[in-house]
Amino acid sequence: MKATAIAHPxxxxxxxxxxxxxxxxxxxxxxxxxxxxxxxxKVTVEFSENxxxxxxxxxxxxxxxxxxxxxxxxxxxxxxxxxxDLCARGAVxxxxxxxxxxxxxxxxxxxxxxAACAAAGLKLNAKELSIISRxxxxxxxxxxxxxxxxxxxxxxxxDSYAVQLARENHWDIRLITAVVSxxxxxxxxxxxxxxxxxxxxxxxxxxxxxxxDLPLVRKAIKDKDFDALGKIAEHEAMLLHATxxxxxxxxxxxxxxxxxxxxxxxxxxxxxLETYFTFDTGANIHLICLPxxxxxxxxxxxxxxxxxxxxxxKPGEGVKLVKEHLF
Ligand code: DP6
Numbered sequence: 001m002k003a004t005a006i007a008h009p010x011x012x013x014x015x016x017x018x019x020x021x022x023x024x025x026x027x028x029x030x031x032x033x034x035x036x037x038x039x040x041x042k043v044t045v046e047f048s049e050n051x052x053x054x055x056x057x058x059x060x061x062x063x064x065x066x067x068x069x070x071x072x073x074x075x076x077x078x079x080x081x082x083x084x085d086l087c088a089r090g091a092v093x094x095x096x097x098x099x100x101x102x103x104x105x106x107x108x109x110x111x112x113x114x115a116a117c118a119a120a121g122l123k124l125n126a127k128e129l130s131i132i133s134r135x136x137x138x139x140x141x142x143x144x145x146x147x148x149x150x151x152x153x154x155x156x157x158x159d160s161y162a163v164q165l166a167r168e169n170h171w172d173i174r175l176i177t178a179v180v181s182x183x184x185x186x187x188x189x190x191x192x193x194x195x196x197x198x199x200x201x202x203x204x205x206x207x208x209x210x211x212x213d214l215p216l217v218r219k220a221i222k223d224k225d226f227d228a229l230g231k232i233a234e235h236e237a238m239l240l241h242a243t244x245x246x247x248x249x250x251x252x253x254x255x256x257x258x259x260x261x262x263x264x265x266x267x268x269x270x271x272x273l274e275t276y277f278t279f280d281t282g283a284n285i286h287l288i289c290l291p292x293x294x295x296x297x298x299x300x301x302x303x304x305x306x307x308x309x310x311x312x313x314k315p316g317e318g319v320k321l322v323k324e325h326l327f
Pocket of ligand 1 (some may be wrong): 010011015017105106136137138139140190
């Protein structure tokens with residue numbers, strides 16, 4: 001009763017930012033994302049009668065309590081589905097910092113769901129995994145799939161899941177992640193989206209823009225229209241942060257390096273180099289570009305003060321089970 005899964009984070013070009021049902025994790029709007037390849041999260045889960053409590057390690061150390069507070073209800077959900085009551089041992093390995101706006105929960109919960117369901121003996125298809133994963137962390141329902149995925153908001157738990165819009169080999173595109181901060185956020189994503197939804201006067205305006213943008217993004221992906229995709233992705237990210245900074249209390253996720261990179265992207269574009277930025281609830285930033293511009297953009301980022309790590313991502317695979325366990 002042991003299984004291991006690897007999943008990759010996904011970065012949304014139309015964002016999930018607010019729930020209309022906090023119990024079932026139903027989102028306010030459909031969202032569209034790209035699963036990336038170079039960032040990963042590997043999770044091993046074992047259910048056994050040898051364990052008398054649930055316990056886990058994250059990158060070799062003890063997990064933060066708030067992580068376990070999210071993981072345990074999810075494990076219970078899976079145990080209930082499988083009709084087992086065994087305790088579990090878990091281990092998590094990532095190649096990027098967690099809880100800093102790099103979509104760690106999307107990869108983490110997708111891998112946890114696939115590993116725990118397999119360890120519990122559940123044989124599920126992608127849609128079923130997506131539904132279960134969503135209830136652990138919303139955005140993870142998109143990391144079940146490789147390439148481009150859309151999370152259909154749905155009306156109740158059974159019709160709120162992600163579908164694949166295009167496979168990872170559909171479009172050779174790059175998402176260059178610049179890590180500029182590994183410091184924990186003061187307000188996490190879950191708290192931030194609730195505050196923005198309840199207090200930002202711009203929240204409704206953002207939802208209107210999302211409805212306008214969804215069909216345009218689907219078309220841009222289908223037609224491989226880089227300009228159209230980049231413009232909307234960047235604007236979407238700005239809309240999210242517009243609601244964040246106009247929340248009460250204000251949520252400012254950026255640091256000076258984030259803004260410096262945004263300005264560099266704008267300067268590069270006015271000099272004729274097509275690249276666009278996006279970010280989630282953190283200081284770290286992703287630059288979207290075509291393969292021919294990857295080298296130049298990476299070089300520019302390397303020259304910038306405060307850039308701690310650079311990850312060059314291509315479209316990545318969906319969650320998969322692997323044989324090499326972490327323990
Ligand atoms: C800003 O999936 O982390 O990254 O469902 O509360 O666990 P919970 O939130 P989470 O939110 C991610 C939001 C986002 C945008 C996105 O990925 O769509």
